[in-house]
Amino acid sequence: MTIAIVDYGAGNLPSVERALRSLGAETVRAVHPEQLASARAIVLPGVGHFSAFVAGLRERNLTSSLRAAYDSGVPILGICLGLQAMYAASDEAPGEQGLAFFREHVRALPPNVKCPHIGWNQLRRVRDARLLRGIPEGAYFYFAHSFAAPATGDEAVAACDHGVPFAAVIERKSLMGVQFHPEKSGDAGAAVLRNFLESLP
């Protein structure tokens, strides 16, 4: 079975695809709900605007199949905006509803730091994380975002600080997410994607 990379009509899909394939994974660009229903795992990549993302999912009728996949325990990895879309809502698009796998809201980074948060940063481990297995403390990952999920939720297994602490890696049951771009984070990012692939049932 293949890994479905959700194609919502924008974003960095080719680089995520290339990174997963270079690790030996079979991938398909999912634009139809059926492609999600038959997937072994789902990757939600994402750059751009929260509202464009959720609208892209809606227009392709992918929202309900993502929820169904979640309900049936299919592993889902959200990347950057893909992580943010797993939350209920975002400051970036007030009134738009996210996938709401998590109840919290995605917030704007505070005005006392440079924004967007662009560049390579380190993580603070909160608890044991499948995605970070074997990766040394102090490893750097590439971030490029202006909004972030709170680090206070149980799902936040690693945090990063940029003005405020925020969720850098999330895990809860079959849901996983990273605020950074593993496909752009060199060997450390590749190790995260390898951990994701190795965690699949």
Place this chain on the structure above:
Amino acid sequence: MTLARRIIPCLDVDGGRVVKGVEFEALRDMGDPAELAARYNREGADEVVVLDISASVEGRATFLDTIRRVAEKLNIPLTAGGGIRRMQDGQAVLLAGADKVTVNTAAVKRPELISELARQFGSQAVVLSIDVKRKGASWEPYTRGGRDATGLDAAEWAAEAVSRGAGEILLTSIDRDGTCSGFDCELTAKIAATVPVPVIASGGANAFDDFLAVFTAGHADAGLAASIFHSATHSIPALKQFLADRGVPVRMPMRLPSDPSSGSPSSGLGTR
């Protein structure tokens, strides 16, 4: 936990080849962009910038092909630009595999271009490139590869661009570019204090000390250089070690589990 200062090699591309000029003129061939990019990726560069300096219609298609070839070699961010006139040009560059697009001349003529790109792709994908010459106590932006004076003030223009959605400033000192006399740290400090987005310093890098100066006195978030990396007079690993030894936070290579060198990277993961 600190945001690392970035080291960014820049590929100036003309007709599918990397070239390097001195003060925006006198070009010479420096090699194949994809090969150089692969080397920098391996050596621990934090990002690669590819700029189309041909700015011709025929050059455009070749450049998009160059971006595709370079993107395939990278697992770090790629920024591309040069001759971006319209939204569609920026879109083409991003679709070809760049993570960010730089705008310069066209944004001076029509600042709305910045807002349009930021709305469509997000601020993190929009880099305003400013080429400046010192003018007394301030700096004046120039367009068309350093040929045309704009009459603007660099700090004011940077601030306006950020308010329109530019997510980073790529700041080149024309006076210093290719002259190997060091970054203009006063310039980068001035712009870094003016705008709330990262500033990438460019122009004049010649020695490890120049990077140390631009990250300390210059308050730059990233340092960009071309010729000194291409000709391998300075290696990126040695530069990063030099900076780390002096307390500058940089991303150093580290030993990771299941390194491709220590085992098979594709042990049947896709078929299980």
